[in-house]
Amino acid sequence: MSLNAEAQILRQVPMFRNLDTSRLKLLAFTSERMRLPAGQILFRRGDTSDAAYVVLDGKAEVFFEALSGTVKVTELGPHDLIGEMGVLGEIPRSASVRAVTDLLVLRIDKQVFIELLEQFPRIAIDVMRELAHRLERTTERLASISK
């Protein structure tokens, strides 16, 4: 998969939707492509948040380790962004992630991510907007649960 194809996939990520092609390429070029065989752990709950990941191909699942075994939270596929909250909030990983099928991800280093936000307010605004949307959805869900 070439840099151009990766840039096209990044465009599907909501947070990066409004970026023009050259910035998407910048994001892709400064990131590392990584392969994980099915079953391998990407990171564990409690690890330092040193990078965010975009799924390029394959499936991954988010899970917690409980006494009774693992509890699957959600499944992620292409275009999904993983671990960006930890990077932005400078907090350890809140859950574990592993590959369900063979997985191809783009690893965006924390330092690079922060540099990009600092350099391009446009990306920062998009990230904020996306976070605000998520917060809104969570609030709605909370409201619907507590009803």
Add this chain to the structure above:
Amino acid sequence: MERSLFHYIWRHSRRDQIAIFIVVIASLPFYFMSLDLPKRIVNDAIMGNAFAGGVSEVVFLDLDFTWPDFMGGGTVMLFPGMTVGQMGLLFGLSGLFLFYVCINGAFKYWINIAKGALGERMLRRLRFDLFSITLRFTPDTLRTTKASETATIIKDEVEPIGGFIGDAFVQPLMLSSQALTAMVFIMLQSVPLGLVVLLVVGVQFTVIPRLRRVQLRLGKERQLASRLLAGRIGEVVDGMDAVHTHGTERWEKSEIGERLYHLFDLRFRIYKWKFMVKFLNNFLSQLTPFFFYAIGGYFALTGRLDIGQLVAVIAAYRDLPPPLKELIDWDQQRLDVQIKYDQIIQQFMPERLLPEHEPATAALTELHLAGPVSIENLRVQDQHGTVLVEDATLSWPYPGCVALVARGDGAALAAPHAVAEVLARRILPAGGRITVAGHDFLSLPEDVTGRRIAYVGTQPRLFPGSLRHNLLYGVLHKPAQIETAASAFGDGGDKTRVSEALRTGNPLDTPEDDWIDHSAIGMLSPSELDALLLRHLALAGLEDDTFHFGIHGWVDTVRYPELGKRIVEARQHLRARLSECGMTGLIEAFDEKTYANQASIGENLLFGASRSPQFTGQGRARNPLILKALDAEQLTGDLIGIGAGITAAMMEIFSELPPGHALVTQFSFLASEQTVDYDEALRRYQAGGLRRLRADDRVLLLTPALDYIEPRHRLGFLDDGLRQRILAARWRLRADIDRAGEPCDLEPYRADALCHNAMLRDNLLFGRLDASIANARQSISAVVTDVIEDLNLRPAVSAVGLDFDVGPGGRLLTARQRAGVELARNTVKQPDILILDGGLGAYSASEASVIHERVVALLQNRSMIVVAGENTDLESFDAVVTFDDSGAVTTTVPGDLPLRAGA
């Protein structure tokens, strides 16, 4: 040092000066004979004067010697000569002329060499003397001395003095004798004209030097100003971080600009004076002929002087101005050099120096300071006269661990540190008496204190060089007896070295001698020494750091002849281990026959490692060997095309980031400062392809292509055909290098041998990591460490770390590592007394306390003095000395009542 330069020169070089002078005198007769010969050749041989009157043969080369009358007279025939005809005489005289030319040339050669050697020897002596004096600067002097200024003095300012020394005595003697001869000749012809010449020469000799004095004063100012400039530039370079932190680049530029203007102004004024004086000098020289023509002509016309005499005087006068001019120049140079010398000497005044260092005797070097310390009425001041310690009296037993504590927040704060510095001989007290192990401490030479006392302060001073050199710095005390042995057994080149050292007052030691004080650390083999250093580094908490340096270091197989083989073994173990764990895919192994995808195009092409600029960076794109191989496989166009593609991609990707941005420096192929060049090269390439490119463009565009790694950069430039041709170019390059048969800086990768130019870690991996496998780096590091542990290679790898170059002032180390090296260096020398004055400040609190415990354990039978910080646990000390604001000093034993109260 002597006040007067001439005393200094005379004292150290009179024998050589006299020898040169004698040779110069001996050469003169030959010189005059060679001047006389052309006349004889023309008159006697060619014009045939010798054969006038029908003589057909003359005697040639007859050598006889007539005794002076007072010795009885008579003639001794040395050589009867040969009878020759006109042709014979011509060739004989011409041959004689050639002979004199050779003789004169030989004399000149010898004199020039002797003068040059004399100057260089004196320069060496002068520089060495100045450096020796620098080592004697008092602490107060050092505070006001700028390192870069001292360096300029020793390096640059003495240079002209050296050039002058060869001529210092010989030149004026020669010139004045020449001038005197001409003068006497003129006087003999005509006294009045002689007096006129004398008058003009007198004016020249009084007025011109006076005028030149102004010029010299300006020259002196210029010397000072350029010295200050050097000092200032040194300061800016040392404090560059502060300049950048405060963004004061512009201020610094204007400051230096102003100094440069001042220098220009001085130079310009010097020029104006110089040429004015030159004009006057020329004028005076021309004035004499005027007098000759006017007055001499008048005398001739009035019949008081015959025309022949006038012509002779004028002819003789032609010989007078050149030596006079040179004499005046010599005098000018003398004044100039004397002023420079004075300027230099002023920086090295006796009142700014410590007493001269006596050579250590065996008794002194074996003297230990293992005994109680007793301090009486100690008084310490800083350079402003502020009292740091007032009349302190204290003592402690040996062995023991003593804490110096300040109680209060005023005058006492600096006291423990001041006492520690006095005991380390870093400052001299203003008064008081210190006795250590029964010796008067303040009068002990550095040979004793430097060996027996260790001081670990907050500012480690590391010297550029290997970690090993820095660790051994405290034990570089060569025993005295080796010195005589070296001079006695000098052979060949070494003999010259020794005799030159003796002639110039330089030391006979060389840095290659065995400098290690084996009486301090024991008679150790090189490997035992490494083990000792590693133990002390481990004590200072640098075990892992040293291992890290080692694994990222280069193996010196001269020092460790066996290690190369063991690393190749470890390489095979690593390969086996990886396949056991199913991790073979982590590393793409190097193979002569296949293209390594995880390595760059350049690495694939070279298939070897080099540390020479010809085979790294942009040097590769200029290397004719590489270019030839690329051309042969018709790769040049393809690679430049790839380079252009990369350049275009980089231009697009990084276009919106400012040049020099962290992301650009970290990720872009193109250096920020070359962006414009790349832009132009790319435009030319897009407009007209390869043909439009200039030579520099080719280098620019080829370089990024050589750094390209397809799986990492993912720009899609490589296909199998290209890979195959790159392989072919690899083989061709290797064949070309082998065929040339010359030593080459490119060392090929071989599966069964160590590659000296590659890092130890790369030698173990012998391949490139596949970075696209998740957590590849961590996994491989763990396996590498395992293999090294299993093969028991860790000490050997750490020993390679001892070769790590710490950089100027240890700048390639972290603050913690610098502190660790400083501590280890001090424990290595096994001191009787170790002073810890904030030296653990760079460690985290928990690590500092662990290391403190280790040092205490190491020194349990010796003495340790700790300047206690706020968090120091005083309970563990044998004695605690407390300084309080009132100036009182109390010694307590923890858990006990106060022992003794000082004043």
